[in-house]
Amino acid sequence: MHYLTDRKRAVGKGAAHSGTEHFWGQAISAVGLLLLMPLFALTFGHALGMPYEEAIAYYQHPFPAIIAAMTLVTAMVHFRHGVQVVIEDYSRGVTKKALVVCCTALSYTVLAIGLYGLARIAF
Secondary structure, eight states: OTTSOHHHHHTTTTTTTSTTHHHHHHHHHHHHHHHHHHHHHHHHHHHHTSOHHHHHHHTTSHHHHHHHHHHHHHHHHHHHHHHHHHHHHHOOHHHHHHHHHHHHHHHHHHHHHHHHHHHHHHO
């Protein structure tokens, strides 16, 4: 590998030498959301007018609960990648690291709370 030029080693990595993982992660999660959001809108929209007990019973069925969970997971992954790209573009140094950690923690916290709520409904 020491025979490669600096340009050949850096192709596809950009100035940060970290590649395009965030871009591809966000692009893949965007396609997932493109498929999941209409399903989520249909299942959630169906439950909107229901009384509380009926809505809880509705989300105890596997299909609406799985769609809600998959949408939540995909949306939080998409959020994390998108916010990290923005932070890395506009922040530097310790501020960048702190903001990335905070936003990653925020996305995982929202994800955990949402999945916990769905699990409580299911059982």
